[in-house]
Amino acid sequence: MAEIFVAKIAQFADGERRIVTDGKREIGVFHWRGAYYAYENLCLHQGGPACEGLLMHKVEDVIAPDRTWAGQRFSDCEIHFVCPWHGYEYDLKTGECAADRRLKLKRFEVLRRGEDLYVISD
Amino acid sequence: MDLPLSDFRQMAVEEFDTSKLLRHAAKQAQERGYRNFPIVDVDSHHYESESIGEILEYMDDPVLRQLALSAKQANAKSVGVLPAGVGYQDMGGRVTRYPLRRLEKTEAGVQRDIALTRRWMDAIGIDIAVMFPTPMLQLGLHPQVEVEVALARAYNRWLTERVLAHEPRIRSMLYLPFNDADASFRMVQEFGAAKGVVGFMVTSARYRPVHHNSYMRTYALLEEMGLPIAFHAGYNWDDRMVGLMNRFIAVHALGFAFYNMVHLANWITNGLPERFPKLKVLWIEGGLAWIPFMMQRFDNEYMMRSSEAPALKKPPSEYMREMYFSSQPMEMTDMAALEQTFRMIKAETQLLYSSDYPHWDFDLPSTIYDLPFLSEQAKRNILGGNAIRLFNLKLPAKKLATVA
Numbered sequence: 201m202a203e204i205f206v207a208k209i210a211q212f213a214d215g216e217r218r219i220v221t222d223g224k225r226e227i228g229v230f231h232w233r234g235a236y237y238a239y240e241n242l243c244l245h246q247g248g249p250a251c252e253g254l255l256m257h258k259v260e261d262v263i264a265p266d267r268t269w270a271g272q273r274f275s276d277c278e279i280h281f282v283c284p285w286h287g288y289e290y291d292l293k294t295g296e297c298a299a300d301r302r303l304k305l306k307r308f309e310v311l312r313r314g315e316d317l318y319v320i321s322d
Numbered sequence: 323m324d325l326p327l328s329d330f331r332q333m334a335v336e337e338f339d340t341s342k343l344l345r346h347a348a349k350q351a352q353e354r355g356y357r358n359f360p361i362v363d364v365d366s367h368h369y370e371s372e373s374i375g376e377i378l379e380y381m382d383d384p385v386l387r388q389l390a391l392s393a394k395q396a397n398a399k400s401v402g403v404l405p406a407g408v409g410y411q412d413m414g415g416r417v418t419r420y421p422l423r424r425l426e427k428t429e430a431g432v433q434r435d436i437a438l439t440r441r442w443m444d445a446i447g448i449d450i451a452v453m454f455p456t457p458m459l460q461l462g463l464h465p466q467v468e469v470e471v472a473l474a475r476a477y478n479r480w481l482t483e484r485v486l487a488h489e490p491r492i493r494s495m496l497y498l499p500f501n502d503a504d505a506s507f508r509m510v511q512e513f514g515a516a517k518g519v520v521g522f523m524v525t526s527a528r529y530r531p532v533h534h535n536s537y538m539r540t541y542a543l544l545e546e547m548g549l550p551i552a553f554h555a556g557y558n559w560d561d562r563m564v565g566l567m568n569r570f571i572a573v574h575a576l577g578f579a580f581y582n583m584v585h586l587a588n589w590i591t592n593g594l595p596e597r598f599p600k601l602k603v604l605w606i607e608g609g610l611a612w613i614p615f616m617m618q619r620f621d622n623e624y625m626m627r628s629s630e631a632p633a634l635k636k637p638p639s640e641y642m643r644e645m646y647f648s649s650q651p652m653e654m655t656d657m658a659a660l661e662q663t664f665r666m667i668k669a670e671t672q673l674l675y676s677s678d679y680p681h682w683d684f685d686l687p688s689t690i691y692d693l694p695f696l697s698e699q700a701k702r703n704i705l706g707g708n709a710i711r712l713f714n715l716k717l718p719a720k721k722l723a724t725v726a
Contacts, residue, residue: 242346246685246686246688246689247347247350247686248346249343249346253416253418254325254327254333254416254418255327255328255333256327256328256414256416257328257329259328274329279328282416284416284419285343286417286683286684287413287416287417289416
């Protein structure tokens with residue numbers, strides 16, 4: 201167990217991310233809508249830096265009550281981070297792969313200590 | 323550069339560095355010991371559109387050159403003379419190297435394609451890369467045959483003089499302007515012996531049948547020179563059948579297999595393997611899953627309808643097993659199916675690793691190296707040995723890529 205310093209909380213704006221390392225692996229830490237999330241920065245597909253890509257809301261098909269297709273929209277609440285290598289999308293709040301939720305990135309605990317933010321690596 | 327996101331936000335990016343993007347690939351290369359054996363990538367790309375000004379300097383026809391130079395200036399969207407079909411390879415910018423590549427800095431005095439290509443080859447652990455263009459993969463759909471011929475020759479002159487002559491780690495199978503059979507023949511005559519040329523490539527998205535008699539002397543010349551011919555897959559959303567699909571995922575998934583399937587069907591049923599028994603044929607960038615389908619489908623029908631493919635002396639799958647296939651984009655979601663595919667195509671001798679880098683669905687060597695059903699020798703064959711044999715490459719004993 202080791203505590204890895206991430207950032208001064210005051211300097212880590214909502215919507216930003218940090219990539220830290222515990223010496224063995226990289227960990228991506230996100231600040232999103234007041235909460236913090238941390239995952240291993242290693243895509244389950246081919247090992248890309250999954251936490252370093254775009255933050256994109258889930259794309260949704262809009263299906264009308266009569267089951268006709270009425271267009272597309274971005275989700276109001278589900279946000280993904282996208283691996284920049286090949287586009288694998290992960291749910292920012294769970295680390296699950298959006299295309300198949302049985303696949304999950306390794307998750308790390310985030311700890312606030314005073315004005316500082318840490319992740320706990322095992 | 324600000325990348326547009328799904329809401330009011332934008333992602334500000336100040337710099338882009340391929341080595342940094344691929345640092346996990348470099349770690350894979352180190353962990354798997356790629357320093358111990360050669361890796362040849364038989365299908366990689368550059369963006370010739372970024373050098374179109376230089377390429378047009380090599381275009382002989384003064385009228386076409388002026389037309390192309392003018393179109394380049396007047397048309398901010400594209401370079402004017404290259405067909406630019408609708409498509410979303412970059413997934414709305416999610417694959418960030420597409421928009422960000424223009425930010426990448428390269429060392430002064432080194433041709434930019436060479437500098438960038440060396441950078442990703444070293445990160446991935448690739449010793450030799452066979453490089454192909456990108457927008458020109460659609461050039462077979464150009465409505466003016468003379469433009470395809472003129473651009474192909476200008477590109478081939480530029481590539482051999484500015485790139486291949488200066489970096490022995492980069493090779494190419496040169497563009498054949500296949501809509502003009504005579505020009506294709508002349509292209510092989512003119513460039514077949516040029517430094518770095520390891521064969522010739524036909525872009526598959528086009529509407530000329532490979533069995534037309536006008537091509538036979540080109541195949542004969544390639545066979546005589548010992549140069550392979552490759553068919554590089556592509557899509558064409560303007561094709562009426564492909565146009566039935568409204569999502570790019572479907573256009574890409576089927577499109578990249580479809581044209582190669584048609585050309586392969588014609589190649590086999592017209593008996594071209596019997597007419598050119600020493601001509602080596604390579605099918606590029608269709609993935610692998612379509613091949614077992616073709617083998618089973620055509621073997622089954624051939625046994626009943628051999629009168630319609632009378633030149634064949636054995637079932638179609640046996641000719642296909644003598645052909646070569648590039649690996650990417652390798653379908654990896656069902657390991658048992660993939661193992662069966664490897665068996666059916668005789669992967670140990672016929673499959674050639676390809677990255678397709680920097681395109682969106684590139685494959686690293688680990689996609690081959692980590693397969694649980696391959697021996698170490700089979701892995702090394704697919705990652706390099708088979709290509710060395712096919713292209714008759716002479717490599718030094720020392721690893722060319724910088725792998726820690």
